[in-house]
Amino acid sequence: xxRGIDHLVHTxxxxxxxxxxxxxxxxxxxxxADHPFGTSNRLAQMDGNFLELLEVSDPAKIxxxxxxxxxxxxxxxxxxAEHQGISALVLDSRDARADRDAFAGAGIGDWEPLDFSRxxxxxxxxxxxxxxxxxxxxxxxxxxxxxxxxxxxxxEYFWKPDYQVHKNGACQISETVFVAADPAPTSAFxxxxxxxxxxxxxxxxxxxxxxxxxxxxMTPGSYRARFGIExxxxxxxxPHIAAYCVDVSALEQTRAVLDTAACRFALSxxxxxxxxxxxxxxxLVFRDGAA
Numbered sequence: 001x002x003r004g005i006d007h008l009v010h011t012x013x014x015x016x017x018x019x020x021x022x023x024x025x026x027x028x029x030x031x032x033a034d035h036p037f038g039t040s041n042r043l044a045q046m047d048g049n050f051l052e053l054l055e056v057s058d059p060a061k062i063x064x065x066x067x068x069x070x071x072x073x074x075x076x077x078x079x080x081a082e083h084q085g086i087s088a089l090v091l092d093s094r095d096a097r098a099d100r101d102a103f104a105g106a107g108i109g110d111w112e113p114l115d116f117s118r119x120x121x122x123x124x125x126x127x128x129x130x131x132x133x134x135x136x137x138x139x140x141x142x143x144x145x146x147x148x149x150x151x152x153x154x155x156e157y158f159w160k161p162d163y164q165v166h167k168n169g170a171c172q173i174s175e176t177v178f179v180a181a182d183p184a185p186t187s188a189f190x191x192x193x194x195x196x197x198x199x200x201x202x203x204x205x206x207x208x209x210x211x212x213x214x215x216x217x218m219t220p221g222s223y224r225a226r227f228g229i230e231x232x233x234x235x236x237x238x239p240h241i242a243a244y245c246v247d248v249s250a251l252e253q254t255r256a257v258l259d260t261a262a263c264r265f266a267l268s269x270x271x272x273x274x275x276x277x278x279x280x281x282x283x284l285v286f287r288d289g290a291a
Contacts, residue, residue: 002195004212005173006150007050008244009088011080012280015040015055026168026257031121037073038062045163047172048212070111070136075146085281086241089176093149096133106192109137123162130154139189142239147193168257169249171289175214179231180239183217190215227283228268229275247289254286
């Protein structure tokens with residue numbers, strides 16, 4: 001069964017600073033929550049998917065890779081030692097264990113699933129427990145990016161309308177953009193990961209639609225032509241997530257929020273582009289959801 005974008009993990013060195021930055025950009029951020037494996041997060045929930053800001057908050061709790069186990073927290077620690085930016089693409093899952101078996105059959109991952117719970121603070125201040133199961137995938141062509149699916153066991157506690165209303169009009173993460181010198185290998189892996197039809201490369205770009213959002217792979221030149229910026233600021237030199245697009249209800253409303261925040265951005269291809277050196281290592285692209 002095809003899998004859509006569940007969330008993106010934006011791994012940074014300071015959750016406090018990055019959270020404040022996203023709030024200035026008009027996002028409603030959830031309170032800080034702690035994972036049992038040494039990381040902490042804040043979320044920008046949208047319609048059916050979300051952005052996760054993540055930092056390594058307690059290195060002593062990190063478990064290492066090994067014995068058929070992929071360590072999400074070890075990967076985050078290793079990533080942020082060298083980069084800031086989107087370190088993980090996460091797709092949705094109805095059954096993480098079935099997805100793990102599908103990944104093993106496709107030759108893209110046979111790690112053990114990870115089950116965990118954490119506390120979450122609701123808009124009214126009540127503290128509840130939310131639970132998840134993760135199944136991991138990977139590709140030699142993308143050694144620094146983490147890929148997994150997320151099955152939610154307590155969605156009634158996780159998704160809250162109060163957290164999904166944003167001053168900038170953000171509605172949904174609609175596209176994740178990878179940059180690769182040769183888009184074909186990355187595109188082939190993403191096709192298997194999302195269980196969608198393979199995409200041919202045209203003009204240096206391969207595009208795949210999922211049930212929730214598009215996965216795009218493009219050459220550095222195509223990225224530059226579309227977004228008007230280079231793809232190499234504070235990012236790995238190999239294939240990586242170099243931009244993500246957020247659909248908004250009214251682009252002028254978003255622009256007014258960015259102006260108020262004195263945030264540097266540019267207009268490119270009808271979208272507002274906050275460059276990687278401003279947005280902590282990844283281009284944040286706002287576009288009109290009605291266009």
